[in-house]
Amino acid sequence: MGTNDRRARATEEATQWWTRLGTQAPAEVSETDRQEFTLWLRESPLHVAELLHVAHVHDALERFKLWDEITPETQSEHNNITALPSFSRMAGEGARGEDHRRGGGHRTRFFLAASAALIAIASGWLALRSGATTIETDRAERREVVLADGSVVNLAPETALRVNFSVHQRYVVLTRGRALFHVAKDAARPFIVHAGDTNVRAVGTIFGVEQKNQNIIVTVSEGKVAVVPSASEASLSESHSNETLSASGASSSREEREASLRTVFPRAGSGGSRIRGEGSATVERRRKCHGQRSGRRGLFDGRSADNSSKIG
Amino acid sequence: MAPIPTHKSLAEWFRRWRSPLRKFLVGRGAVRVADLDDVAQEVFLRLLRYESAEVVQHPQAYIFKMAANVAAEWAIRSRHRLAHEPRWLNSLVAQDTIEETFDSQVVQREIKRAIGTLSARECAIVKLHFEEGLSKAEIALRLGLSPRVVQRDFETSYSKLRRELALKLTGALNHGHE
Numbered sequence: 493m494g495t496n497d498r499r500a501r502a503t504e505e506a507t508q509w510w511t512r513l514g515t516q517a518p519a520e521v522s523e524t525d526r527q528e529f530t531l532w533l534r535e536s537p538l539h540v541a542e543l544l545h546v547a548h549v550h551d552a553l554e555r556f557k558l559w560d561e562i563t564p565e566t567q568s569e570h571n572n573i574t575a576l577p578s579f580s581r582m583a584g585e586g587a588r589g590e591d592h593r594r595g596g597g598h599r600t601r602f603f604l605a606a607s608a609a610l611i612a613i614a615s616g617w618l619a620l621r622s623g624a625t626t627i628e629t630d631r632a633e634r635r636e637v638v639l640a641d642g643s644v645v646n647l648a649p650e651t652a653l654r655v656n657f658s659v660h661q662r663y664v665v666l667t668r669g670r671a672l673f674h675v676a677k678d679a680a681r682p683f684i685v686h687a688g689d690t691n692v693r694a695v696g697t698i699f700g701v702e703q704k705n706q707n708i709i710v711t712v713s714e715g716k717v718a719v720v721p722s723a724s725e726a727s728l729s730e731s732h733s734n735e736t737l738s739a740s741g742a743s744s745s746r747e748e749r750e751a752s753l754r755t756v757f758p759r760a761g762s763g764g765s766r767i768r769g770e771g772s773a774t775v776e777r778r779r780k781c782h783g784q785r786s787g788r789r790g791l792f793d794g795r796s797a798d799n800s801s802k803i804g
Numbered sequence: 805m806a807p808i809p810t811h812k813s814l815a816e817w818f819r820r821w822r823s824p825l826r827k828f829l830v831g832r833g834a835v836r837v838a839d840l841d842d843v844a845q846e847v848f849l850r851l852l853r854y855e856s857a858e859v860v861q862h863p864q865a866y867i868f869k870m871a872a873n874v875a876a877e878w879a880i881r882s883r884h885r886l887a888h889e890p891r892w893l894n895s896l897v898a899q900d901t902i903e904e905t906f907d908s909q910v911v912q913r914e915i916k917r918a919i920g921t922l923s924a925r926e927c928a929i930v931k932l933h934f935e936e937g938l939s940k941a942e943i944a945l946r947l948g949l950s951p952r953v954v955q956r957d958f959e960t961s962y963s964k965l966r967r968e969l970a971l972k973l974t975g976a977l978n979h980g981h982e
Binding site: 503504507508510511512513523526527529530533534536537538539540541542543544545546547548549550552553554555556557558559561562564 | 840841843844845847848849851852856859860861862863864867868871911912913915916919920924925927928930931934935940955958959960962963965966967969
């Protein structure tokens with residue numbers, strides 16, 4: 493982890509401590525919290541520095557005097573949201589007549605409420621129908637989840653994925669982090685993991701997918717998977733047992749796209765690897781002997797990931 | 805240097821801990837924001853010297869008290885290091901205090917710019933807290949959000965502002981002092 497990452501992490505933790513302790517009266521801060529906070533402070537000078545910096549931010553906000561000029565509604569992010577007509581404006585428009593205004597206001601509100609309810613029902617129905625579920629892990633949290641088809645997913649900390657199973661396929665989107673998939677066999681419904689701009693397709697295998705910055709790292713423990721850029725089927729690489737494939741999604745054209753396929757934990761008689769399709773990816777293959785370590789352990793302890801992510 | 809902290813004065817510190825940095829940023833023992841990392845290093849070393857049980861009683865109070873002490877000590881030291889020549893006096897007198905610098909238009913504009921980088925919801929939450937003095941629970945009620953969302957937005961806002969304000973504001977403070 494680089495200095496910037498460490499500092500960013502320390503900032504995040506400092507803000508968490510600041511808001512957590514700041515919301516409670518001093519007497520209400522539990523002994524455990526105080527102990528944890530002290531331990532955290534004693535871990536690194538960086539933690540102390542970031543706490544002081546966050547305190548400085550707080551101080552700056554307390555001294556800020558131009559709150560009048562701050563209008564949250566005009567922040568750029570929400571420019572696409574149209575404000576509902578306010579009641580005062582409705583009243584202004586209703587100069588034509590009291591009864592008419594009242595009727596119009598009610599009608600407008602009724603239609604607004606009805607359309608909102610309709611949208612809510614429709615989106616709920618769609619969500620139920622598509623069966624999309626989001627599974628997330630927090631920092632230092634690991635989860636093992638059994639999916640509806642019997643596949644098992646092990647989620648590393650700070651990982652999020654969206655599961656969307658249909659009649660024709662089992663589709664999982666890895667939004668961030670690392671996950672190991674133990675896929676249940678179902679030839680009629682391929683198991684597809686989408687990460688970045690890459691699709692990984694498997695039928696009955698064990699494989700891990702990690703999304704790290706712009707890189708997608710696929711590590712296969714058992715069986716084989718097909719790795720396809722989601723934009724096109726032209727470049728397709730197959731990764732076999734005990735192999736790691738990593739691809740950079742940062743490059744703009746497929747020709748620039750580089751992939752590295754290597755055997756991470758070779759066993760006697762393990763198969764080679766091949767790239768099928770139009771060969772737009774440059775493939776570099778290396779072999780490394782890691783003794784008798786189990787490939788499955790390697791998926792989650794980060795050794796394989798660290799060795800294979802410097803691509804592109 | 806500030807007097808050695810007793811439990812009573814620490815408790816007092818603790819009560820005022822929501823804006824404790826003002827104590828150490830403003831006043832005679834003021835330290836530049838640019839020096840915060842160095843101050844933190846010194847505070848960290850002192851923190852290790854204390855008994856853990858003692859610090860755990862009032863951790864925030866300890867850390868800011870230490871920061872204030874370090875800042876005050878450094879200010880005294882730097883005063884002694886300065887050459888006592890008459891031509892330096894004018895520049896010393898012309899210096900703004902940190903409080904004045906903080907209130908200067910440049911810094912106010914800079915804070916405003918940094919707040920502008922927040923999302924609308926984060927901005928609304930921070931504004932309600934600092935302008936109207938609402939608690940996080942009250943903000944959650946007012947905006948129809950869950951307290952957890954308010955809490956998370958606070959954290960995100962502080963992280964963003966920490967990144968946004970850091971260099972620019974330091975520059976402004978340095979400008980007033982160099």
